[in-house]
Amino acid sequence: xxxxxxxxxxxxxxxxxxxxxxxxxxxxxxxxxxxxxxxxxxxxxxxxxxxxxxxxxxxxxxxxxxxxxxxxxxxxxxxxxxxxxxxxxxxxxxxxxxxxxxxxxxxxxxxxxxxxxxxxxxxxxxxxxxxxxxxxxxxxxxxxxxxxxxxxxxxxxxxxxxxxxxxxxxxxxxxxxxxxxxxxxxxxxxxxxxxxxxxxxxxxxxxxxxxxxxxxxxxxxxxxxxxxxxxxxxxxxxxxxxxxxxxxxxxxxxxxxxxxxxxxxxxxxxxxxxxxxxxxxxxxxxxxxxxxxxxxxxxxxxxxxxxxxx
Amino acid sequence: xxxxxxxxxxxxxxxxxxxxxxxxxxxxxxxxxxxxxxxxxxxxxxxxxxxxxxxxxxxxxxxxxxxxxxxxxxxxxxxxxxxxxxxxxxxxxxxxxxxxxxxxxxxxxxxxxxxxxxxxxxxxxxxxxxxxxxxxxxxxxxxxxxxxxxxxxxxxxxxxxxxxxxxxxxxxxxxxxxxxxxxxxxxxxxxxxxxxxxxxxxxxxxxxxxxxxxxxxxxxxxxxxxxxxxxxxxxxxxxxxxxxxxxxxxxxxxxxxxxxxxxxxxxxxxxxxxxxxxxxxxxxxxxxxxxxxxxxxxxxxxxxxxxxxx
Amino acid sequence: xxxxxxxxxxxxxxxxxxxxxxxxxxxxxxxxxxxxxxxxxxxxxxxxxxxxxxxxxxxxxxxxxxxxxxxxxxxxxxxxxxxxxxxxxxxxxxxxxxxxxxxxxxxxxxxxxxxxxxxxxxxxxxxxxxxxxxxxxxxxxxxxxxxxxxxxxxxxxxxxxxxxxxxxxxxxxxxxxxxxxxxxxxxxxxxxxxxxxxxxxxxxxxxxxxxxxxxxxxxxxxxxxxxxxxxxxxxxxxxxxxxxxxxxxxxxxxxxxxxxxxxxxxxxxxxxxxxxxxxxxxxxxxxxxxxxxxxxxxxxxxxxxxxxxx
Ligand SMILES: [Mn+2]
Ligand SMILES: [Mn+2]
Ligand SMILES: [Mn+2]
Numbered sequence: 001x002x003x004x005x006x007x008x009x010x011x012x013x014x015x016x017x018x019x020x021x022x023x024x025x026x027x028x029x030x031x032x033x034x035x036x037x038x039x040x041x042x043x044x045x046x047x048x049x050x051x052x053x054x055x056x057x058x059x060x061x062x063x064x065x066x067x068x069x070x071x072x073x074x075x076x077x078x079x080x081x082x083x084x085x086x087x088x089x090x091x092x093x094x095x096x097x098x099x100x101x102x103x104x105x106x107x108x109x110x111x112x113x114x115x116x117x118x119x120x121x122x123x124x125x126x127x128x129x130x131x132x133x134x135x136x137x138x139x140x141x142x143x144x145x146x147x148x149x150x151x152x153x154x155x156x157x158x159x160x161x162x163x164x165x166x167x168x169x170x171x172x173x174x175x176x177x178x179x180x181x182x183x184x185x186x187x188x189x190x191x192x193x194x195x196x197x198x199x200x201x202x203x204x205x206x207x208x209x210x211x212x213x214x215x216x217x218x219x220x221x222x223x224x225x226x227x228x229x230x231x232x233x234x235x236x237x238x239x240x241x242x243x244x245x246x247x248x249x250x251x252x253x254x255x256x257x258x259x260x261x262x263x264x265x266x267x268x269x270x271x272x273x274x275x276x277x278x279x280x281x282x283x284x285x286x287x288x289x290x291x292x293x294x295x296x297x298x299x300x301x302x303x304x305x306x307x308x309x310x
Numbered sequence: 311x312x313x314x315x316x317x318x319x320x321x322x323x324x325x326x327x328x329x330x331x332x333x334x335x336x337x338x339x340x341x342x343x344x345x346x347x348x349x350x351x352x353x354x355x356x357x358x359x360x361x362x363x364x365x366x367x368x369x370x371x372x373x374x375x376x377x378x379x380x381x382x383x384x385x386x387x388x389x390x391x392x393x394x395x396x397x398x399x400x401x402x403x404x405x406x407x408x409x410x411x412x413x414x415x416x417x418x419x420x421x422x423x424x425x426x427x428x429x430x431x432x433x434x435x436x437x438x439x440x441x442x443x444x445x446x447x448x449x450x451x452x453x454x455x456x457x458x459x460x461x462x463x464x465x466x467x468x469x470x471x472x473x474x475x476x477x478x479x480x481x482x483x484x485x486x487x488x489x490x491x492x493x494x495x496x497x498x499x500x501x502x503x504x505x506x507x508x509x510x511x512x513x514x515x516x517x518x519x520x521x522x523x524x525x526x527x528x529x530x531x532x533x534x535x536x537x538x539x540x541x542x543x544x545x546x547x548x549x550x551x552x553x554x555x556x557x558x559x560x561x562x563x564x565x566x567x568x569x570x571x572x573x574x575x576x577x578x579x580x581x582x583x584x585x586x587x588x589x590x591x592x593x594x595x596x597x598x599x600x601x602x603x604x605x606x607x608x609x610x611x612x613x614x615x616x617x618x619x620x
Numbered sequence: 621x622x623x624x625x626x627x628x629x630x631x632x633x634x635x636x637x638x639x640x641x642x643x644x645x646x647x648x649x650x651x652x653x654x655x656x657x658x659x660x661x662x663x664x665x666x667x668x669x670x671x672x673x674x675x676x677x678x679x680x681x682x683x684x685x686x687x688x689x690x691x692x693x694x695x696x697x698x699x700x701x702x703x704x705x706x707x708x709x710x711x712x713x714x715x716x717x718x719x720x721x722x723x724x725x726x727x728x729x730x731x732x733x734x735x736x737x738x739x740x741x742x743x744x745x746x747x748x749x750x751x752x753x754x755x756x757x758x759x760x761x762x763x764x765x766x767x768x769x770x771x772x773x774x775x776x777x778x779x780x781x782x783x784x785x786x787x788x789x790x791x792x793x794x795x796x797x798x799x800x801x802x803x804x805x806x807x808x809x810x811x812x813x814x815x816x817x818x819x820x821x822x823x824x825x826x827x828x829x830x831x832x833x834x835x836x837x838x839x840x841x842x843x844x845x846x847x848x849x850x851x852x853x854x855x856x857x858x859x860x861x862x863x864x865x866x867x868x869x870x871x872x873x874x875x876x877x878x879x880x881x882x883x884x885x886x887x888x889x890x891x892x893x894x895x896x897x898x899x900x901x902x903x904x905x906x907x908x909x910x911x912x913x914x915x916x917x918x919x920x921x922x923x924x925x926x927x928x929x930x
Binding site: 008009010011072094095096097098099100102103104113114117118121140141142143144145146147149150151 | 755759760773789791792795796798799800801802803805825826833836837838839840841842843844845846847849851
């Protein structure tokens, strides 16, 4: 028997988070990829702390998820968060990487898919992030589709996000979510948000008006017992906080043209386009990104509070 | 704790259906989309009642599934069925819509995916419908693939249907079912039926000759315990009851040409093509549709009877 | 109640395998498709026995899986293995075919998907094969993708293989595995092997150096409890045992040109290409195939031994 080793690999939940889950108090799961890979240093650590504080201010317990030295942790403490924000060689971990990384003792940040899956396992039903992964623009040929979509098909967690980045194929992403049985509701809108933009140009079938509405859907899912899929709450930036649409469209066109001109394909596409957005908007895309995640953290906390309410 | 609210959202099963499930008597699940969206009024209600009577005549209990005022119901009673057949604004609900619609108190009709998933949850192992959703003709670019296929990959229900409509990509649909691990057996044939037509032109690997054969497959699946996928029993119309193949092929070509000419894409494609079939066949496509669902209800009832036999 | 019939369809496990599983001794599942369909007679039976002996020599119990007369068997005995190696009309069974074949009393050999699924059900966590199925080269249009990939997304079994055959779309196959959440680790390499070739030209994110490394990943997966996906251990042939790369590339080009010239599509593509490889390499592709499966059996046994170690 290898009982000890299995135990060695069990998920470690912080005392505060474990206590909140046990007593039914509101908790919001948070991903660590934005900390390690999504934002430049040294702002990344500061933003990670602001995200957690936003959750606390709204009455919920933050549970940032990541891996330190092979240990999968729910509720990273300050030194652990600092380590993932500053160490070199922090891996980006999707669900399929978790066990491999743990066995090799790696440091790692969890993607949307991995954070949602670990949160569900730890009994945390609400999760805030910036944007989802999706179907890539050339996916008809490359088959490059994010594991985020597939993971949400069997992970009963509510994900508050601002849609998917426009560098992806938004229409195909929405179709894939429909095929996979993952519901998408707009928060105060029936248009799917476009991450940097308030409106991606795509319609949604359903919208909700309050955190209580979202909590009610979560209760109905549990009550029916028919589906294990997640729930995507698509929370757009207000029009006056979005990236200027004209600037966005110009920068996106330039970026896509740059890909063709420099013959960039595969895994280099996303980093190239994000760096291009950062440079060509003189950092405004990054500021928008931070606003998105803070707003989503606040809404996720309100949903967790509504869902925990007796 | 929100125990009361979860109970509020539990599935309501009619007394007759609940009693039949409890005592192991044969039950056939039926979808409500054909009632609310598939057939024109006022025939739709009459046909719905004929379908139920067909199931009863074959010795099984019909369990039509739908949502009234946010309540998910297995075994709609007469007033509920009448409501879904006559009310305005009845939503079309796939699996992912069930909890959202319930939380908003909507009226809704369940698709193949949703009916199968709810039937499985309610302990009903057999389901009759007209045709499955499938992969759309432009799906290589649009990614438009019905959630029916994905749902059947993890829903252990036997679905009796007449294949998929020829307005879809039949070959791609069969490939997707293979990839997803959903078995397809022809009833008395090794050719996949073409809904309006007895033969879609595609081969099947397996055929069955009797309801007992189907029941035996269901027992083997349960005995093995290896797969949670559904089982598609593809039941073709007899050649002399199908839509005239020459008429079918001409109407389909005209319809596809109309799509191109009028630049119709996305969610408008299916309604356009079905309306075109209705008009261009002077209602014969609709009469065929009714024959299909009545024949499938009779076969599904025979399968349910064979499966329930001690 | 149909308790007796369900029992009739239960999986039959050989006494030796059942005893090994019960006492936690190392077991390696083996597929039977290579015996019935993958290798020419009469060598196929001899090779099947060599594979089993290789597993025994490394200290594990072989459990070849297949179906005889409708009975699904884990641990085929000598007469059963001989039957599948020599009988006519042995079906090739993926997961979705198992119940249908059992109900019709068929003889059948199990694919990678079916072998993995049955092994998991029988409590055998390690499986050796030659190569996986994958995404076909024309899949963007044909939607032809092996059920092996989908099955591994929800089957917690470690599969030792030498990658996928180059007649498939290797890049698309790797993308699909990522989307489906199935981890792939290279054994002693960070390049995905190309079956006949040591290197397919595609990179991997992770590599392992020993059977103990693999066992550690399996323990981490069990410890986390986050994913039910399998684990692919991609074990390349040493460079001096592979098919000569120049020969390989020439034969592959000729084969693909032959497909176009002779207008071969659909299910005829793979048999055509494999027969072409056999003929055009004067049997060397077949000898390489045998070396691959023997090496993978040895590695899988070492992994099973490491995983069973207290
Ligand atoms: Mn990707
Ligand atoms: Mn669709
Ligand atoms: Mn195929």
